Amino acid sequence: METDVAIIGAGFGGLGAAIRLQRTGFxxxxxxxxxxxxxxxxxDNTYPGCACDVxxxxxxxxxxxxxxxxxxxxxxxxxxxxLRDCVDxxxxxxxxxxxxxxxxxxWDDHRxxxxxxxxxxxxxxxxxxxxxxxxxxxxxxxxxGVDEFAGTVFHSARWRHDHDLTGRRVAVIGxxxxxxxxxxxxxxxxxxLTLFQRTPAWIMPRRSRRISRAEQAAFRAVPGAQRAVRAGxxxxxxxxxxxxxxxxxxxxxxxxxxxxxxxxxxDPHLRDKLTPRYAMGCKRVLISNDYWPSxxxxxxxxxxxxxxxxxxxxxxxxxxxxHLADTVIFGTGFHVTxxxxxxxxxxRGGRTLGEAWTPSMHAYRGTTINGFPxxxxxxxxxxxxGHTSVVLMIEAxxxxxxxxxxxxxxxxxxAIEPTAEAQRRWTERIDQKMAGTVWETGCESWYLxxxxxxxxxxxxxxxxxxxxLRRFRPADYQVxxxxxxxxxxxxEHADAV
Ligand code: NAP
Numbered sequence: 140m141e142t143d144v145a146i147i148g149a150g151f152g153g154l155g156a157a158i159r160l161q162r163t164g165f166x167x168x169x170x171x172x173x174x175x176x177x178x179x180x181x182x183d184n185t186y187p188g189c190a191c192d193v194x195x196x197x198x199x200x201x202x203x204x205x206x207x208x209x210x211x212x213x214x215x216x217x218x219x220x221x222l223r224d225c226v227d228x229x230x231x232x233x234x235x236x237x238x239x240x241x242x243x244x245x246w247d248d249h250r251x252x253x254x255x256x257x258x259x260x261x262x263x264x265x266x267x268x269x270x271x272x273x274x275x276x277x278x279x280x281x282x283x284g285v286d287e288f289a290g291t292v293f294h295s296a297r298w299r300h301d302h303d304l305t306g307r308r309v310a311v312i313g314x315x316x317x318x319x320x321x322x323x324x325x326x327x328x329x330x331x332l333t334l335f336q337r338t339p340a341w342i343m344p345r346r347s348r349r350i351s352r353a354e355q356a357a358f359r360a361v362p363g364a365q366r367a368v369r370a371g372x373x374x375x376x377x378x379x380x381x382x383x384x385x386x387x388x389x390x391x392x393x394x395x396x397x398x399x400x401x402x403x404x405x406d407p408h409l410r411d412k413l414t415p416r417y418a419m420g421c422k423r424v425l426i427s428n429d430y431w432p433s434x435x436x437x438x439x440x441x442x443x444x445x446x447x448x449x450x451x452x453x454x455x456x457x458x459x460x461x462h463l464a465d466t467v468i469f470g471t472g473f474h475v476t477x478x479x480x481x482x483x484x485x486x487r488g489g490r491t492l493g494e495a496w497t498p499s500m501h502a503y504r505g506t507t508i509n510g511f512p513x514x515x516x517x518x519x520x521x522x523x524x525g526h527t528s529v530v531l532m533i534e535a536x537x538x539x540x541x542x543x544x545x546x547x548x549x550x551x552x553x554a555i556e557p558t559a560e561a562q563r564r565w566t567e568r569i570d571q572k573m574a575g576t577v578w579e580t581g582c583e584s585w586y587l588x589x590x591x592x593x594x595x596x597x598x599x600x601x602x603x604x605x606x607x608l609r610r611f612r613p614a615d616y617q618v619x620x621x622x623x624x625x626x627x628x629x630x631e632h633a634d635a636v
Contacts (some may be wrong), residue, residue: 144168144544145255145264147241147480150179152270152517152533154222155200158229159537162202165544168264170231171257173240177226180274181219186298186317187324189215192345192426196369197376197528203228204365206358212347212426244269245485246512251553251621253513265553268540270517271480273595274473280312284449290465295321296473302466306330310454310464312446314340316425318470323429332439333462335446335454338583339412341396341419345426373601376527380600383420383525386577393419403431412441420525421582475595476500476588486511487619496520500594501566503557503615504608506536507543512554512619515540521569522604523586523595525577532597535605542611554619561615572598 144160146153149172157170176182191198195208198218203225209217226232239259244267247254255262277294279285285292293299295317308331311318319340326332358365382389396419404410413431434441444456453464482493487510495501495510500520502508507515515536522532547555570592573579578586578593586595597604 140169140260141252141263142167142169143264144266144268145244145253145262146170146268146270147244148172148179148270148272148275148517149174149177149235149237150181150270150272150275151222151530152272153177153179153268154225154231155530155533155537156268156270156517156540157231157234158200158202158225159541161229161231161234163541163545165541168234169236169262170234171236171239171241171255171259171262173238173258175237176223177235177237178219178222179272180296181215181222183275184215184296184298184317185300186295186321188320189317190320191215191218192316193376193528194372196365197372198530200225200530201369201534204358204362204369206355206362206365208350208355210347210349212345241480241483243483243485245489246487246514248487249621251512251619266513266515266544267484268515268517269480269484271478273475273478273518273523276474276479277469278472278474279469280471282446282449285467287451288449288467289451290467292467293469295468295470304328304466307466308453308464309333309466309468310335310462311468311470313470313472314338315470315472316423317472319425319427319430321468321470323427323433326433326436326439330438331463333454333464334434334439334441335456336412336441336443337445338417338422339415340422340425341393341415342399342425342427342430343392343396344399345428373527373531377600377602380524380526383577384575384599386418386420386580389419389577392424400431404435406435409435409441412443417582418577418580420577421580422584422586423525472585475585484511484514486514492516498590499588499592501562503562503565504536504539505532505597505604506539506608507557507616509557509559509562512556514556515543520594521597524597524601527601531601532604535601535608539608539611543616546611546613550613552618553621555616556619557615558617561612569598 146156149170153170160168174182191213194211195213199205205221239257241255241257243256245254253264253267277296279294291302304325305328307329309329310333311322312335314336400410444458447455447457454462481496482491484492502516502519505519505522517533517536573593576598578596586593588594
């Protein structure tokens with residue numbers, strides 16, 4: 140089958156792309172997703188307590204406000220519902236190819252087309268939008284002995300709802316955004332919860348509240364009211380960005396967090412374990428009112444010794460202590476800087492995106508990549524945020540995608556890619572802007588790749604990203620002629636990095 144555009148992924152990015160294309164007249168597209176329903180990370184993460192830590196009015200598409208949000212910070216089922224509702228509202232369902240995993244996407248130099256090999260058959264497209272998402276492939280550490288474990292093991296993003304945790308001895312590994320949400324939910328059920336913490340998180344109070352029926356009715360009756368709330372939240376959140384760009388601003392927030400810890404955890408030994416010793420914001424700041432109190436309960440142990448190995452009936456830590464467990468839950472995050480999808484995308488000359496991004500990811504405006512014609516990568520390098528909604532970044536990228544497609548149509552160009560020079564200048568500017576931010580204060584986090592570069596976070600306000608992506612700049616792109624030879628391709632790749 141052939142379409143003008145193929146989209147990989149039906150989460151926030153892929154659905155946003157589909158709706159934008161549909162609404163701007165680029166209606167010849169399909170959306171591939173390996174799952175049996177849309178929703179991406181909001182379909183896959185169903186662990187107890189899963190919710191968003193960005194306010195709902197902002198964590199939604201600007202073009203699809205939802206007056207029915209029931210809480211200022213929505214839970215996973217509501218966000219998943221919202222995405223399914225968008226599919227129907229904008230008539231995207233016929234464009235979906237669910238249960239279609241893309242095994243390979245290869246650029247054909249001569250045909251100037253992307254050739255996709257999917258689990259549901261082959262497909263050809265002129266333009267490829269990769270919206271596979273940075274949080275789609277669970278990362279499970281390679282701990283010795285995991286295969287010999289006699290109990291049940293699973294990752295937070297693949298929750299085993301068929302495994303009742305009541306009365307069990309449960310080991311949770313990791314203390315990131317997912318663990319902080321699920322631990323307080325399962326603690327009252329289990330006989331014993333052992334939490335393996337490598338690094339304590341900075342936690343701020345969760346100031347959420349129910350949205351009343353009267354407010355919902357007002358948002359329905361006066362859509363401008365919801366837009367005004369969104370605009371207010373946008374400004375407040377942009378203000379919070381200051382704390383990341385100028386770390387001293389976070390002193391007040393750090394004091395508030397430590398004061399909350401003192402109030403919620405009476406035991407000084409436990410409090411000491413839970414006290415972060417790095418600058419707030421260097422790793423993702425989490426929000427919760429019940430995580431620390433749940434750790435202070437008598438059936439919980441917080442273990443800070445490193446895990447040495449897994450044995451059939453539990454885990455053994457580096458200090459030789461044997462911790463009994465019949466269930467192990469990995470809250471250990473995702474393959475963010477080493478996502479498997481990049482090994483499946485082959486650009487000019489057969490080079491994979493994984494190869495082009497070894498050892499470090501580079502993209503012009505976080506979206507287009509030299510050597511990969513007509514590829515638009517949503518939430519690519521340095522498009523993540525610590526302070527506000529990533530949906531804002533997706534929408535900025537989509538504006539750029541549409542502008543590029545319009546440019547190609549009006550100038551009758553088949554294929555474009557950013558010049559090596561434009562990509563180099565962009566990367567250089569990002570690296571310069573990163574200096575002095577909180578992410579450069581020396582903690583270890585998944586924001587950093589194996590070279591120590593921060594390739595995930597946008598070192599600025601969401602507004603500055605949106606402004607930079609507002610226009611398509613033809614001078615920063617080169618037209619890709621059919622049949623470019625691999626040698627030329629390699630030379631340009633070498634220039635790009
Ligand atoms: P994460 O933030 O990457 O946290 C992984 C945790 O596992 C960290 O505490 C890490 O410790 C620990 N870990 C990893 N390998 C380990 C090992 N070998 N031994 C011991 N501990 C290990 O993952 P996540 O909690 O799933 O969250 C991922 C991202 O999803 C978040 O940052 C956020 O962007 C998103 N998320 C968002 C929400 C939301 O509300 N919007 C909710 C959930 C998730 P270290 O800290 O020492 O590395």
